Amino acid sequence: MSTPAVHLKGLVGRPSSAQLGAPAAVPMKDHMSFLRALSSNPKYLHFVEGLRDLQKEQASKHPEGWPSWATWSWERSYLPNALHDSDNELLKFLQLVKSTKVSSFASAMRVALGLGMLVRECKRVIEYEADEATPDIPSYISTSVLDIKCLDLILETVSTARGEVVRLSKARVGKQPQEVAGIEGDRPGNIAQNAADGGQKVQEDTVEQQQEMKLLEEEREKMVMLKEEMLEKGAKPETHHVDKGHEDRADVEEQEKDREEQVVEKRTKRRKLEASGTSHKKSRTDDIRRSSRARQPSKKALRK
Incomplete structure (x- = not known):
C-alpha cells in the first residue's frame, strides 16, 4: 500500500518548489529571523520581539477562514492576485486577525507571519518601478490596490495584535508558578497523596514556626x-x-x-x-x- 502524496508532502521539511523568500522555504529554526526580515517597521519589529516572552507550545490548528498565504506552508514569495485586485480580501483578513484570540506561541507566530507578509507586499507595491522590474515580479503588482492607506490599516492591526501578545505574556507569567507546582499534582493518581502530603506539610510548618x-x-x-x-x-x-x-x-x-x-x-x-x-x-x-x-x-x- 503506497503512502498518499499528502502525507509525503507533510514529511518534507523544505519543499523543492518553494520560491526564494517564501515561508515554506524557511527552516523552522529560522522562523523568527524570517519574520524580522519581512519589514523594518518599528511597530512590526516590536510586535515580533514580543513573541519571545511567550511559552513555546505545539502548533495549533488554523482558525476557520485563515488564508493559506498566511501559513508556513505557503510556497510563493508574493501574495495571491486576489489581494491586489480589491481591498476586500485585505479588510477581511485584518478583521479575522482582530477577532482571533492569541492563545499560544504558535498562533502568535501565525499572526506575525500574515501581517509581515502584508507589510512586505505593500512595500513592494509602493516602491515598484516598471523600468526596474525583474521577470520574477508578478504583473499585477503594477496595478495593485495595496497603497499607503492599506499599509496604515495593516500597522493598526499590528498594534492590536501586539496588545494580545502582551496580555498573553502577563497571563503566562502569573500562571507559571501554579503550573509548575501542579504538573504532577493535578494528575488523578496523585490527588490523595498530595492531600496527605499537604496536611503533613502544614503540621510540619506549624511545629517549625512554634x-x-x-x-x-x-x-x-x-x-x-x-x-x-x-x-x-x-x-x-x-x-x-x-x-x-x-x-x-x-x-x-x-x-x-x-x-x-x-x-x-x-x-x-x-x-x-x-x-x-x-x-x-x-x-x-x-x-x-x-x-x-x-x-x-x-x-x-x-x-x-
Whole structure:
C-alpha cells in the first residue's frame, strides 16, 4: 500500500518548489529571523520581539477562514492576485486577525507571519518601478490596490495584535508558578497523596514556626537580661565620673553663691542702720556744717 502524496508532502521539511523568500522555504529554526526580515517597521519589529516572552507550545490548528498565504506552508514569495485586485480580501483578513484570540506561541507566530507578509507586499507595491522590474515580479503588482492607506490599516492591526501578545505574556507569567507546582499534582493518581502530603506539610510548618517563636523569645529574654546587667555595671562609674568632672565647677558656683549672700547681707545691714537713724544724724551734721559755713563773713565784709 503506497503512502498518499499528502502525507509525503507533510514529511518534507523544505519543499523543492518553494520560491526564494517564501515561508515554506524557511527552516523552522529560522522562523523568527524570517519574520524580522519581512519589514523594518518599528511597530512590526516590536510586535515580533514580543513573541519571545511567550511559552513555546505545539502548533495549533488554523482558525476557520485563515488564508493559506498566511501559513508556513505557503510556497510563493508574493501574495495571491486576489489581494491586489480589491481591498476586500485585505479588510477581511485584518478583521479575522482582530477577532482571533492569541492563545499560544504558535498562533502568535501565525499572526506575525500574515501581517509581515502584508507589510512586505505593500512595500513592494509602493516602491515598484516598471523600468526596474525583474521577470520574477508578478504583473499585477503594477496595478495593485495595496497603497499607503492599506499599509496604515495593516500597522493598526499590528498594534492590536501586539496588545494580545502582551496580555498573553502577563497571563503566562502569573500562571507559571501554579503550573509548575501542579504538573504532577493535578494528575488523578496523585490527588490523595498530595492531600496527605499537604496536611503533613502544614503540621510540619506549624511545629517549625512554634520552635522559631520559642527561640526568638529566648533570645529576646537574653538580650533584656544582658542590657540590665550592663546598666547595673555601668551606672555607678558613670555617675562617679560625672560628679568628679563637675566637682570644681560646683565649688566655684558655691563660692560665688556665698559671696552674693555676703553682699546681700551687708546691704541689708546698711539699710537697717539707715532706717534706725544713722542716716538722720549724718544729714543733721551736714546741715550744721553747711550752716557754719554760711555764717562766716564774706571777703567784702573783711575789706571794710
